[in-house]
Amino acid sequence: MKQHAHTEKHDHSHDHPHEEISQTAKPSYYEIMETAVRELLCEKKIIHSSEIRRQIEVLDSRTPALGAKVVAHAWVDPGFKARLLEDGRKGCEELGISFYDDTELIVLENTKKVHNLIVCTLCSCYPRPVLGLPPDWYKLKPYRARAIHEPRAVLAEFGTIIPDDVEIRVSDSTAIVRFLVLPMRPDGTDNFTEEQLATLVTRDAMIGVVPALNPPEEQKK
Amino acid sequence: MAIIPKTHPTYLLDVTSALNERPAFGVGDRVRVLVRFPVGHYRVPIYLRGKKGIVESIIASPYVDNETEGFGHNAGSRLHYYRIAFPMTEIWSDYVGTQTDSVRIEVYETWLEEDAK
């Protein structure tokens, strides 16, 4: 059986992504295990291979652009914003974004008084239906261990300085609820269309580690 | 062992009553997270044990306890999750930040008691 190369290179035991892709086309031990488990389940007719293909298409269709659309719409439509804050899942579904799992969604509004940040200290819960899959840093120990304990230091590492008179609220996902941060609308965007606004909303702004982008100077008004 | 007659209310103690699906705590209630150490699986991080907070909201649908769901039991009595606000300074004695900074987290009903103070 092929040895997993990483276990020999890293004898320290911290959590880290394995970014190196095998130089050969040979599948790894774990990749072979995944193929074998999946094929056995299909042979036993417990699942069907078409379900896996369909779910891969669903996963590929989920990107932060969906969340950005939700945020931009909330910025221009106060009625929608109120409904979104009342029930995040229903608000997203109103815009045609389906939830493929049984999670709930709470949308957390940033204001001049409150800055929200999301984390999952126990694993990697994340609003996948609206943002896609989380970045590696969100799943790794430094962010999970520290965001809940020293959020201001963590934000500073992302270049975000929150004034002392602003309350930081860190939401830790443990159960069926996922969170999405509704960042503040940047100044100078009064004449922006919803589509232009959406381009200012990044994934990291919806996690709460940075604010929404400022508009390019020439577009400000 | 005493035989409990079927008409006796305690006979129903381990039967799920629809009444149990009514939330035990309300928004604004002061609560405390119980201190206990289940092994195998839990979803209440250690940093919360024994900490006092305030119920911010009640998650509308009741759910099966994830401590049993983790072992494959997807049915049974359903209770509520509560979104609780805890001051950072309540959780971390060495907290560096503003006094109003807080943690918001969902805690299952069986982990909460009234903070009678």
Place this chain on the structure above:
Amino acid sequence: MSTEELIKRLPNDIGGMPADPIVQVEHALEPWEKRCHALADVIDFHKILSTEEKRRGVEALGSEVIGKLSYYERWIVAFANIFFQKGILTPTELAQKMAEVEAREIG
């Protein structure tokens, strides 16, 4: 150190523990990782193996394995263990299938 800590604190319960500065790493999922994620979703939809069971299964791998395996490597090993427990797969069956896949893909 008392051994109780090893049992009382799950390996994934790391909120508040000392940790390094954040390095903003990310990578595009490898095809097998995406298949593994899709598999997790499909078996959760049918409650053949739920998200909660997956979390428990990963914790049960222990801190050394959790620390050394990558994210989806942990998932697939946890899935295999849980399928054995449920009687859906047997260890021998999986070993034979893995040998078959390896022969087919690597030759």
